[in-house]
Structures are given as C-alpha cells and as structure tokens.
Amino acid sequence: MEASFDFWTHLPAVIPELLLTVLAVVVLLLDLYGGKENRRNIAFVSAIGLAAIAVTPLIWGPSEQQVFWGGMVRYDLIAQIFKVMIIIGASITCLMAADDSEVGHKGEFYLIVIVATLGASLIAAAADLIMVFVGLETLSIPLYILAAFRRDDERSSESGMKYFLFGAFSSGVMLYGFSLLYGFTGETNIYTLSQAFPAAVADNPLPLIGALLMLLVGFGFKVSMVPFHFWTPDVYEGAPTPVTAYVSVASKAASFALLVRVLLAVFPVTLVIGQENLQTLWVNLVSVLAIVTMTIGNVLALRQTNIKRLLAYSSIAQAGYVLVGVAAMQSQSDYSVASVAFYLLMYTFTNLGAFAGVLIFSETTGSENIKDMGGLSRRNPWLALGMTIAILSLAGIPPAAGFFGKFYLFTAAVNANMVLLAIIAVLNAIVALYYYLIVIKVMYVDRSQYDSQSIALSRSTLWVIGLTSIAVLLLGTFGAQPFFDWAAQGAQALLAL
Amino acid sequence: MEGFTLPVLSVIVFVPIVAAIIILFINEDNRDLIRGIAITSAVIVLALSAAVYFSYNGQVEALSSAQAAMENPAELADIGAQGIASKLFADGLFFEEQVTWVKALGIKYHVALDGLNAPMVLLTGMVAVAGVLISWDLERTREFMAFFLLLVAGVYGVFISIDLFTLFFFYELAIFPMYLLIAGWGWKERREYAAMKLTLYILVGSVVALIGVIALVFTAQDFYLNNPAIFEAGKSLGIISADASELSFNMKQLMLAAENGAFNIPVFGSDVLTFSTFWFPFIFIGFAVLAGIFPFHNWSPDGHVAAPTAVSMIHAGVLMKLGAYAALRVGVQLLPDGARVHLPWIVFLTLINVVFGAFIAFRQRDFKYVIGFSSVSHMGLVSMGFATMNVTGMTGAGLQMFSHGAMTALFFGCVGMVYDRAHTRDIPSLGGFVKRMPWVAVAFIVGGLTSMGMPGLSGFIAEFPIFQGMWAASENIALKIGNFTLTNYYSVIVIFAALGIVVTAAYVLRVAAQVFFGDFDDKKYPHIGDILPRERIILFLLGVPLIILGVYPSIMAPMITTGVNPIIALLGGV
Structure with a gap:
C-alpha cells in the first residue's frame, strides 16, 4: 500500500x-x-x-x-x-x-x-x-x-x-x-x-x-x-x-x-518454472482453443435457420478470431494487443448494428427466421443496407471495418511466427463467408410471405442503425489508422508491466 | 503528368463509387435518372482511362530507351547501387499518388500507372461502358447499377495499386457486389449455386495469398534492418521513402528486397525450401484461380453462364485478367526465385487449360458455355506467357490479357443479345440469325477470328509472341524431378498448345455456322428484329479495338514491354 x-x-x-x-x-x-x-x-x-x-x-x-x-x-x-x-x-x-x-x-x-x-x-x-x-x-x-x-x-x-x-x-x-x-x-x-x-x-x-x-x-x-x-x-x-x-x-x-x-x-514471458516456460504453454493452449472455437462456431453456424442463433454461432467464431490475437501475444509486440482491442471495438459497432436490424425485423414480423427476411431490401432498403454493412463487417469484407479487424489480427499472428494459425483463421473466414452471404442474398434476392409488408424505422432505431453503420464504414476506411494507433499506445501501456 | 493536375487515377476509382452511392439515394422508379448517372460515370471513367492510356503511350518511346540504357552494366555502376529492376520499375510509374493510411503497419494508399496496368485500365473502362449499356432494361435498375459500379471501382483499384494492401482491399471489395449481381440478376436455374461457388473459389485463393504477402512484408522488414546499405541505396534511387524499421507493403520496396535475395532465406528449418519457393505456389496459384487455372477453373464456366450479361462481360473480360495480373505482380515479380523453380511445372497446368478448355468448349450445346470454356482456354495462354519468363512471351501475355478481355466481352455481349430475343441458348435450336441480326453476326465473327489467332486481328498479335517466347525459352528452362531433368520440353508444349488453337477454330466456326447461318425459323422466332443503336455501340466499342490492335500493334506492345522489363530483369533476363 x-x-x-x-x-x-x-x-x-x-x-x-x-x-x-x-x-x-x-x-x-x-x-x-x-x-x-x-x-x-x-x-x-x-x-x-x-x-x-x-x-x-x-x-x-x-x-x-x-x-x-x-x-x-x-x-x-x-x-x-x-x-x-x-x-x-x-x-x-x-x-x-x-x-x-x-x-x-x-x-x-x-x-x-x-x-x-x-x-x-x-x-x-x-x-x-x-x-x-x-x-x-x-x-x-x-x-x-x-x-x-x-x-x-x-x-x-x-x-x-x-x-x-x-x-x-x-x-x-x-x-x-x-x-x-x-x-x-x-x-x-x-x-x-x-x-x-x-x-x-x-x-x-x-x-x-x-x-x-x-x-x-x-x-x-x-x-x-x-x-x-x-x-x-x-x-x-x-x-x-x-x-x-x-x-x-x-x-x-x-x-x-x-x-x-x-x-x-x-504468466509473463519471463516466468520459467522448472523447465517450463508458462507463456509458451498458454500460447499453445490458446492457439488450439482458437482453432477449435472458430472452426466449431463456423461449422455449426452453417446449418442455422434462426438469425439470432446464427449470430450466436458467429459470435463464437468471432471469439475464436480474437483468440488468435491473444495467442499472438507471444511476440510481445504491441500489434497483438492492439489488434485485439481494435477487433473488439469494431465488433461492438458491428454486432450492435446487426442485432438492431434483427430487433426491428422481429418486432415488425414476429419472426426470427432467416428465410422470412426475404425481400427486406424492398420492404425497407435502409434497414437492409444497414444489416448488409454489419454482416459484411462480420465477414471481413471491405469497406466494412471487419476487413481491417481481421487483417490486423492475422498480421499479428504472422508477426508472432504463427503462419499456420493465420492460415487456418483465413480459411475459417471463408467458411463463415458462406453463411453471411446467404443472409445478404436472402435480403436482396429472395421473396418471402411478408414481401408486401413494409417495415418502418422509428427515430431511435434509425439512429442506432445509422450510427453503427457509419462507425463501421469509418473504421474500415479512414478511421482504421487513428484507432489502431490509439490501441497500439494502449497496448504499450499494458505490455509495460 | 503533362496536362493533369488532378489525381486522375483516384478520380477514376472514386467516380463509380460516388455514382453508386448517389444512385442508392434515388427513388427506384426514377429509372432514367439512375441510368443517366450510371452511363455518365462510366463514360467519364472511360474517357479518363483513355486519356491516361494515351498520355502514357506518349512517354513509351523515351521510357524504352531509358530502360535500355539502364540495362547497361556501366550505367548501373554510375548509379552506384544495386537494383536494376526496381530502378526500371520506379522510372516507369506515372500518375503516382501516395497517401499514408495506417502508419503503424506501413499501409499506404498508393496507386500508379505503368506499362502493365495501363492497357487493363483502358479495358476496364471499355467494359464498364458496355456493361452499363447492355443492362439498360434490367429489372431493379437501381441496385444493379449501384453494385455494378462498385464492382468496376474495385477492379480499377486492383489494377492501379502499387501498395499490396491497397491491392487486397480493392480485390476483396470487388467480391461482394459480384456475388450479389450474379445471385440477384443471373440465370434463375443456376445463379445461387454458381455465385457462391465462384465467390468461395476466388476468395480461398486470395486469402491464402494474403497470409503469404503478410509474411513477405515482415521478411522484407527484417532484411532491410539487417542490410542498411541496400536500404540506403534504395533511398537514393527514390524507391523507398520510409524508415528501415517500418513495415511496407510498397511493391517497389519489396522488389528491391527480392532482387537482393531477401526471400531466399530457408523456412521451417529446411535445407531445400526457401521462403520464395515455399510461398510462390500459394501466391501464384492463389491468384491464378481467378484466372481460371487448371484444376481450379471449375467456377468459371458455371459462373459466367449463370451471370447476367453485363457481369459475364466484366467477369470474363476483366476480372479473370485481374487474377492473372495479381499473380504476375505479386507472385512472379516479388518471388522471382520461386517463379524460376515453379513455373516450369505450372506450364503444364496452363497447357491443360489451353487444350482441355478448347475441347470442352467444342462439346457444349449451350451457346454461353462455349464462350465460358473458351475463356478458360484463352486464359491458359496468358499464364503460359508468364511461364516463358522472357520479354517476348510476357509481352504476348500482356497483349493477350487485353485482347481476350475485349474479345470475350464482345462474345458475351453477342450471346446476351441473341438470348434476350430468342430466349434460348441451345445451339442446335438456333440458326440463321445473320438475317435478323447482321451486326451481331459480324461482331461474333470478328471475335471468333480474333480468338483463333487470325493475322490482322489482336489475337494473332498476342498469341504469336507467346508461342515465340515459349520456343525461345525452351533451351533455357529445365525441370528437375529428383535425379531426372527434363529439358527442351517447352517446344513440345508449344506444339500441343497450337493444337488447342486448331480446336478453337473448330468450335468458333461451328457456333458461327449453326447460330448465325443456315435457315432462320420464322415460326419459332417470329418477333426477332435487329439490335438497338445502344447495342450497336457496345459491339463497336469492343470490336473495333480488336481490329486496331491487330493492324497497329505498336499502340500497345511497346508499352507492355516497358512494363514487363523490370520483371524480366528480376528474373535474371532470358
């Protein structure tokens, strides 16, 4: 004291x-x-x-x-x-x-x-x-x-x-x-x-x-x-x-x-007990858990028909990606912690946008089924656009922030000499792209029983969707630099024990 | 440069993006306004593309002689530094723009024009205008045009990127609109399957390449930290503007590292495997998937057939080139040692592309599948040109990219015009269309003659140097398999590839004969008339350059040569 x-x-x-x-x-x-x-x-x-x-x-x-x-x-x-x-x-x-x-x-x-x-x-x-x-x-x-x-x-x-x-x-x-x-x-x-x-x-x-x-x-x-x-x-x-x-x-x-x-x-890098470096131990453990988490999350997400369950499995997979950044902390470089912080920041806006869209959709139609989202782009183009931006960000497609988020994580992993982990992570991102694209396709291409029913946005939801979409697009383009730098400074504070 | 003060390349990329955003805000029923904005933006980018192309073309002569001088070792001693290829490359960049994007990772928005991408920029502009015109009456115009323009912007972005991150950013940006365009407006029976297949194929290749590029960037950083002399030399050449400790995705900087052997370090503690030889197949084939390389070509016919006409045009015409271009730019250019080891066997894959693609095209009953497989076959020639690793062959490959792009877009335009009226693509049920659609028939025949390499058309100008380059390369290239060394086999490959051209002639003539000639069935197709003026514009826009390039190749060939010279210098020159 x-x-x-x-x-x-x-x-x-x-x-x-x-x-x-x-x-x-x-x-x-x-x-x-x-x-x-x-x-x-x-x-x-x-x-x-x-x-x-x-x-x-x-x-x-x-x-x-x-x-x-x-x-x-x-x-x-x-x-x-x-x-x-x-x-x-x-x-x-x-x-x-x-x-x-x-x-x-x-x-x-x-x-x-x-x-x-x-x-x-x-x-x-x-x-x-x-x-x-x-x-x-x-x-x-x-x-x-x-x-x-x-x-x-x-x-x-x-x-x-x-x-x-x-x-x-x-x-x-x-x-x-x-x-x-x-x-x-x-x-x-x-x-x-x-x-x-x-x-x-x-x-x-x-x-x-x-x-x-x-x-x-x-x-x-x-x-x-x-x-x-x-x-x-x-x-x-x-x-x-x-x-x-x-x-x-x-x-x-x-x-x-x-x-x-x-x-x-x-469990810092300097801690060696017996012959065992505890950091190497937890890095290996977290790497394995990262692989298992993203793979299981993505594979199970493929079969979901309920949008909230889909987002649940997707969030498991997303946790797996973040764990890649956690495992990359073995490099002791500020990239890794900064990439984790940036990812979670962009994920906050992204997922809030996605769930706001789901909320409005289910409030109006009473359904949470993906196939009932058919024709959403005709029923409310702005809602469909906001959802699309959020989902693209989850999938890691530019110009949404998820692209930079994933790029930073994978860069951190490569920097920590974990190329194999990075490759497994990007292949997982491809699997995930499948189910994300299906949702976007349903909204823009398919038709559903609710097709003629238009969806109104209240002022507060308009704010939520608008703010999150703009934040996601900004973080994916001009905002990627200042926020990553900010996170990198924070990372140095954390690494300085 | 001269006469341009505005950042013209950025304008080319951002005009379609801005137009797409404006279009999304317009009321859906106001179709005339939407189409007006779309065509205006497309024409603007085509005009700017042509302007930068010809402005560059004016510099080519001076550039060629400067490059020739630089290849002289005495000159190099004067420069007092290593790095011919990088020097060649640095001097060949025009309209360069550079803005720091993410400093911590050395990411820049960095675009420029050189001899390789200038023809591609022109091609993209042509296909963009043609694509907007041919989609004039599609349903849900607003969304279609917005996504189409986004796709065009993404394609432009990839072609002009000098920073590898910018390249990947635009590459992935192009994926999503492409998916939605095919899934939303394609041929109803196959569109969802084909769109997803195409997207996944293309992305798998590119993301693995992305990891390779990240690894490459870190390796180059280590290299510069350990070799400050080379770094300083690079700085004095004006290739490098950063700090040695900074990461950089700048292609010039990475080329200089490649030239000085930065990527020849062993990986995974192996004796034989170096960074370069390990990553080359992943990066090269990862991108070449989009160029339809065997055995990863499967998405291409399905995707092209299922796509709406405009998307087939831009996809086969431009996007496949984007794959080849990125494979060359990132794969061959940055990992030349890997290229020397691996291209001698990859050439077999390209041969399969050429011959097998042509045979399958011959067997198709569906008009659009014929063109789809012909693209697979012709893109094989592009990769084959890369595999020659000499100036002649690579120049041919560059010409083939342009020639095939315009030609295949023209083909798909013809198919679309026939299908829109006849509502079938079954070749045996068509016939005699020359009587009702003479312009389409003429355009198809021009395209067909180009594709079989008829002298006087661009196909000949492109294919001949490729074969010539293969022949010339034959004695220099050997493939080692264990103790067995295969030599002089490029000349054999050329002979087989030439057989592929014969088959091409066969299927083109067969389709032309069955679809456009013979008897026209008035009962079956009672209401078919000639094409509209705007469709005629498309045919002219895509067909005339094939003829111009055929009779006057020096409008493009020397330019591409200045673009490939640095790569050849890196490969050690043949």
Missing part, C-alpha cells in the same frame, strides 16, 4: 464507475417517480447519460500506467479504451431497447444494464484478484436477470436459467483457481503475483498450470470459447434482443480485456 493516500490523484481512475453509479440512481428514481407515461424516455436518459460517461475516460486519460486504490485498479490507456468501448456499447443497447415492446418501457431494465456496465468497466481495469471477482459478478448477475427478463416467455426463462447455471459453475471453478494462486503466494495483486511464484512452487509447474486452466474456464465461459460455449446459442436466442446484443459486445469486450491483462501479468 502507498504511504500517503491522496484522494484526488486516485479519483480519475474510477470517474466512469462513479458516474455510472450516479446514473443508476438517477434512473432508479426516474422509474419510481417519473410516472408511467415517461418510462420510455428513461431509455433516452440512459443512452445519453452513458454516451456522456463514455467520453470521460477520454478527458481524464492517464499520462502513465499506475496502480490505484490500494492496488485494486490499474489506471492505464488500454483500460480506458475498453471502458469507452463497453460504455458506448451499453449506450447503444439502451437506445435500441427503447423500441423493444417487451423491455422498452420498463425502467428497471435500464437500471440493470447500467449496473452490469459498472461491473464490466471495473474488470477492464481490475488489477487485483478480488477486484476481478467482484467486477465479474457485478457484470454477471445483472446479465442473468436480463436474460430472463421476459418472465412470461418460456424461452427467456430457460435462457436465464441456463446462463445462470453455466455461469455459476464456471465462476466457481475460476474462484478455485484464484484461491490456488492466493494459497501459493499469499498475494492477490495481479502485478505482484508472478514474482512470488518461484519461491512458492519451486521447480514444480503443475500447480500453476492447474490454476491457469481454471482461470481459462472462467474467462472461456464469458467469451463463449469452445468447449464452454454451450450456453451461447440458447441464451442468444431466448434473451430479449437488446440483451443478446449487450452480452455479445460489452460483456465480451470486458472479458477479453481481463483475459489479456491476466495472461500477460500473471
């Missing part, structure tokens, strides 16, 4: 979290006293509030990386980048939810989203195992509630229950891993743990390998990595669409931020 504690120097590190708490209270009070007819406006209050909070990490950016609040959080650029991403994701989710007939008019929905965002924001910067766990639970428990938010709907309840059971189990395993680490060393701080290992375990790497595996179970669940992905399709399908969107972006981005930080700090 520091000798003297100056509140004002510690404050900037948690400004977003404090403001999120304030916003949560405001939303709660509005819900209580705002009157029934104003409930829908809570969506806009939350969205605007979150958007304003998303700017704060940019204003109070750290000059150098430092650990604050008694070692609980690390105030560094990469944490700030992930916070911006997460909070913007939450903001767009709230805007999107305004038009959901099931959740849009319920004030507590927005409250829970904001609390989950608080948790996500905390783990993006967490530097202590205690903080990691508190943050993860602050994120997870609201998500269980959100997944089951439509209480009268069987699928929603099932999805909440499944999510909760899987989540509780993997949290338990991860917590056991934490307790092992603490038990060996007597430390909980991520940044001091690795120095205590040699004294604690002598020449025997097995206990550490065990702890590493248990940690990967917990993180693997959060990012829907194979073989901990089984909850994903059911939860994505059953949960209300805004929740699905939120789980697929904000929760995932926060978990990847944590995964990257923990792997680099707790």
Whole structure:
C-alpha cells in the first residue's frame, strides 16, 4: 500500500464507475417517480447519460500506467479504451431497447444494464484478484436477470436459467483457481503475483498450470470459447434482443480485456518454472482453443435457420478470431494487443448494428427466421443496407471495418511466427463467408410471405442503425489508422508491466 | 503528368463509387435518372482511362530507351547501387499518388500507372461502358447499377495499386457486389449455386495469398534492418521513402528486397525450401484461380453462364485478367526465385487449360458455355506467357490479357443479345440469325477470328509472341524431378498448345455456322428484329479495338514491354 493516500490523484481512475453509479440512481428514481407515461424516455436518459460517461475516460486519460486504490485498479490507456468501448456499447443497447415492446418501457431494465456496465468497466481495469471477482459478478448477475427478463416467455426463462447455471459453475471453478494462486503466494495483486511464484512452487509447474486452466474456464465461459460455449446459442436466442446484443459486445469486450491483462501479468514471458516456460504453454493452449472455437462456431453456424442463433454461432467464431490475437501475444509486440482491442471495438459497432436490424425485423414480423427476411431490401432498403454493412463487417469484407479487424489480427499472428494459425483463421473466414452471404442474398434476392409488408424505422432505431453503420464504414476506411494507433499506445501501456 | 493536375487515377476509382452511392439515394422508379448517372460515370471513367492510356503511350518511346540504357552494366555502376529492376520499375510509374493510411503497419494508399496496368485500365473502362449499356432494361435498375459500379471501382483499384494492401482491399471489395449481381440478376436455374461457388473459389485463393504477402512484408522488414546499405541505396534511387524499421507493403520496396535475395532465406528449418519457393505456389496459384487455372477453373464456366450479361462481360473480360495480373505482380515479380523453380511445372497446368478448355468448349450445346470454356482456354495462354519468363512471351501475355478481355466481352455481349430475343441458348435450336441480326453476326465473327489467332486481328498479335517466347525459352528452362531433368520440353508444349488453337477454330466456326447461318425459323422466332443503336455501340466499342490492335500493334506492345522489363530483369533476363 502507498504511504500517503491522496484522494484526488486516485479519483480519475474510477470517474466512469462513479458516474455510472450516479446514473443508476438517477434512473432508479426516474422509474419510481417519473410516472408511467415517461418510462420510455428513461431509455433516452440512459443512452445519453452513458454516451456522456463514455467520453470521460477520454478527458481524464492517464499520462502513465499506475496502480490505484490500494492496488485494486490499474489506471492505464488500454483500460480506458475498453471502458469507452463497453460504455458506448451499453449506450447503444439502451437506445435500441427503447423500441423493444417487451423491455422498452420498463425502467428497471435500464437500471440493470447500467449496473452490469459498472461491473464490466471495473474488470477492464481490475488489477487485483478480488477486484476481478467482484467486477465479474457485478457484470454477471445483472446479465442473468436480463436474460430472463421476459418472465412470461418460456424461452427467456430457460435462457436465464441456463446462463445462470453455466455461469455459476464456471465462476466457481475460476474462484478455485484464484484461491490456488492466493494459497501459493499469499498475494492477490495481479502485478505482484508472478514474482512470488518461484519461491512458492519451486521447480514444480503443475500447480500453476492447474490454476491457469481454471482461470481459462472462467474467462472461456464469458467469451463463449469452445468447449464452454454451450450456453451461447440458447441464451442468444431466448434473451430479449437488446440483451443478446449487450452480452455479445460489452460483456465480451470486458472479458477479453481481463483475459489479456491476466495472461500477460500473471504468466509473463519471463516466468520459467522448472523447465517450463508458462507463456509458451498458454500460447499453445490458446492457439488450439482458437482453432477449435472458430472452426466449431463456423461449422455449426452453417446449418442455422434462426438469425439470432446464427449470430450466436458467429459470435463464437468471432471469439475464436480474437483468440488468435491473444495467442499472438507471444511476440510481445504491441500489434497483438492492439489488434485485439481494435477487433473488439469494431465488433461492438458491428454486432450492435446487426442485432438492431434483427430487433426491428422481429418486432415488425414476429419472426426470427432467416428465410422470412426475404425481400427486406424492398420492404425497407435502409434497414437492409444497414444489416448488409454489419454482416459484411462480420465477414471481413471491405469497406466494412471487419476487413481491417481481421487483417490486423492475422498480421499479428504472422508477426508472432504463427503462419499456420493465420492460415487456418483465413480459411475459417471463408467458411463463415458462406453463411453471411446467404443472409445478404436472402435480403436482396429472395421473396418471402411478408414481401408486401413494409417495415418502418422509428427515430431511435434509425439512429442506432445509422450510427453503427457509419462507425463501421469509418473504421474500415479512414478511421482504421487513428484507432489502431490509439490501441497500439494502449497496448504499450499494458505490455509495460 | 503533362496536362493533369488532378489525381486522375483516384478520380477514376472514386467516380463509380460516388455514382453508386448517389444512385442508392434515388427513388427506384426514377429509372432514367439512375441510368443517366450510371452511363455518365462510366463514360467519364472511360474517357479518363483513355486519356491516361494515351498520355502514357506518349512517354513509351523515351521510357524504352531509358530502360535500355539502364540495362547497361556501366550505367548501373554510375548509379552506384544495386537494383536494376526496381530502378526500371520506379522510372516507369506515372500518375503516382501516395497517401499514408495506417502508419503503424506501413499501409499506404498508393496507386500508379505503368506499362502493365495501363492497357487493363483502358479495358476496364471499355467494359464498364458496355456493361452499363447492355443492362439498360434490367429489372431493379437501381441496385444493379449501384453494385455494378462498385464492382468496376474495385477492379480499377486492383489494377492501379502499387501498395499490396491497397491491392487486397480493392480485390476483396470487388467480391461482394459480384456475388450479389450474379445471385440477384443471373440465370434463375443456376445463379445461387454458381455465385457462391465462384465467390468461395476466388476468395480461398486470395486469402491464402494474403497470409503469404503478410509474411513477405515482415521478411522484407527484417532484411532491410539487417542490410542498411541496400536500404540506403534504395533511398537514393527514390524507391523507398520510409524508415528501415517500418513495415511496407510498397511493391517497389519489396522488389528491391527480392532482387537482393531477401526471400531466399530457408523456412521451417529446411535445407531445400526457401521462403520464395515455399510461398510462390500459394501466391501464384492463389491468384491464378481467378484466372481460371487448371484444376481450379471449375467456377468459371458455371459462373459466367449463370451471370447476367453485363457481369459475364466484366467477369470474363476483366476480372479473370485481374487474377492473372495479381499473380504476375505479386507472385512472379516479388518471388522471382520461386517463379524460376515453379513455373516450369505450372506450364503444364496452363497447357491443360489451353487444350482441355478448347475441347470442352467444342462439346457444349449451350451457346454461353462455349464462350465460358473458351475463356478458360484463352486464359491458359496468358499464364503460359508468364511461364516463358522472357520479354517476348510476357509481352504476348500482356497483349493477350487485353485482347481476350475485349474479345470475350464482345462474345458475351453477342450471346446476351441473341438470348434476350430468342430466349434460348441451345445451339442446335438456333440458326440463321445473320438475317435478323447482321451486326451481331459480324461482331461474333470478328471475335471468333480474333480468338483463333487470325493475322490482322489482336489475337494473332498476342498469341504469336507467346508461342515465340515459349520456343525461345525452351533451351533455357529445365525441370528437375529428383535425379531426372527434363529439358527442351517447352517446344513440345508449344506444339500441343497450337493444337488447342486448331480446336478453337473448330468450335468458333461451328457456333458461327449453326447460330448465325443456315435457315432462320420464322415460326419459332417470329418477333426477332435487329439490335438497338445502344447495342450497336457496345459491339463497336469492343470490336473495333480488336481490329486496331491487330493492324497497329505498336499502340500497345511497346508499352507492355516497358512494363514487363523490370520483371524480366528480376528474373535474371532470358
């Protein structure tokens, strides 16, 4: 602990979290006293509030990386980048939810989203195992509630229950891993743990390998990595669409931020126990998991007929691509972390755009079947265009941002001498292209029973689709440079232990 | 250069993109406006393409003599640096534009014109105008025109890229509109299958090549860090503008590295396999898939037949060249050592293309399949020209790219015009169309004579140097298989390839005879009249250059020679 504690120097590190708490209270009070007819406006209050909070990490950016609040959080650029991403994701989710007939008019929905965002924001910067766990639970428990938010709907309840059971189990395993680490060393701080290992375990790497595996179970669940992905399709399908969107972006981005930080700090390249270099070990492990995750995600996605399930399997595959970037961290170059951060940033906008499209479509037609999307380009050309941009980005086709996202990841992999991994990843991208193109084809070429029924866009959804599409196109063209540079600076902050 | 102050190449790329975006905002029912914008933008890019082409052509003479001087070793000593090929290449770039895109990875938007891509730029402009004109009355004009113009922009972008990332960016950009155009407006029975097949084939090849290119870029970076002298030499030549520690996708910079043996390092700890010999097949064949190289040609006939006429025209006419062009630019040019090892066996694949494609074309009953397989056959000649690895053969390959592009677009235009009226492409049920559509018959015969290599038409100008180059290369090229060395076999291949031309003559004459001559069945086709004026424009636009190039080859041949000279210098000259 520091000798003297100056509140004002510690404050900037948690400004977003404090403001999120304030916003949560405001939303709660509005819900209580705002009157029934104003409930829908809570969506806009939350969205605007979150958007304003998303700017704060940019204003109070750290000059150098430092650990604050008694070692609980690390105030560094990469944490700030992930916070911006997460909070913007939450903001767009709230805007999107305004038009959901099931959740849009319920004030507590927005409250829970904001609390989950608080948790996500905390783990993006967490530097202590205690903080990691508190943050993860602050994120997870609201998500269980959100997944089951439509209480009268069987699928929603099932999805909440499944999510909760899987989540509780993997949290338990991860917590056991934490307790092992603490038990060996007597430390909980991520940044001091690795120095205590040699004294604690002598020449025997097995206990550490065990702890590493248990940690990967917990993180693997959060990012829907194979073989901990089984909850994903059911939860994505059953949960209300805004929740699905939120789980697929904000929760995932926060978990990847944590995964990257923990792997680099707790098992650094310098750590050699016995003959075993632990970094080589986790790099190999993550490479294999990346291959399995993207392959299984893509292959299973090929057969889906429900658009939300398709996006669920696609999000498993996308997690696999990000894991390629995680494995590439063995190069110790800032490309790898930067490519992961860039990918998640563009994925946030991309997936929110895709799910916003799905939401409007299913609200109007009551269907989530891909074949019912036939003729969407005639029913609402703008909606079809927005969906197309999002799907092209998922597929990695320029000028959408996904092309740069994938290019950066694969470059990082090649730079880390993992050419084979990169080739498997691009071949996977081709498999994925098949099912993405089918969706676009259905929208532009096919006809369906709803063909004559036009779809109207409300102002808030128009904003969501417009903003995400523009963001995706910008990140895929002119924006690719500044954001990657920003992420690369953040990466240096993370690599500087 | 002279007379142009605006970034003309960028204008050529972005005019279609802007037009496509404007078209998407127009009301669907306002078809005249949509078509007006589409044709205006296409004509603008054609005019600009022709302008840059002829402006470049004016420089060719000076450029050729400068290149000849540079090949003189004494001159090279004066320059005091290594890198003939790169120097040749650097001096041959016109209308160059460079903007940094992603600094961290050395990615630039970098475009320029040289002797290889100038004819392709002109060809793309011609086919773009022809494609818009032939799609005049298609349903859902708005979407069609927007996607078509995007496709045109992507194709242009690939041809003019000097930065490899820019090249890939535009290459992938072209894929998606192409898919939708075929799946949405193609021949109903096969379109979805064919569109998907084509897209996947093409992408698989290119993404594997992409990984190879990324690996190449990192290797070149290491090379420059370890060889600062060569880096400085490159800087003094004006080839390199970056820092040694920076990555670069700049083709010139990578060429200089290739020239100095940067890619001859062993890979995977192997004694025999070098970076160059390992990656060459992946990169070359990866792109050549789009040029229809055997055994990856299968997408091509299906795709071309299923596509709407305009897309067949641009696909067979321009996109297949894009594959060949990228294979040459990225494969042969950057991995010359790999080329020397692998092209001697790849030439067999090209022979199969030429002969097998021609025989299959002969067997088809469907008019459009005949043309589809003829493209496979003719594109084999382009790759064969690359395999000669000498100036004559490669110049022939460049001419063949242009000649076949215009010719096959013309063929598909003719097929489309016949099919639009007769509603069948079954050759035996057609006949006597010369009576109703004399212009189409004439155009088809011009195209047919070109394709069988009749002197006086561009096909002869292109195919003859390829065969001549093969013959000349024969004594220099040997293929080692274990202890067995095959020599002088190029001359045998030429003989077989010439047989392919005979078969070409057979199927072209057969189709011409059965479709256009013979008796016209008035009962079956009662309402068929002559083609419209706008269709006549298409025939002229694509047919006349075949004749001009045939009688006056120096309008293009010397230019292509200046383009291939650097590549030949890299390959060690033959």
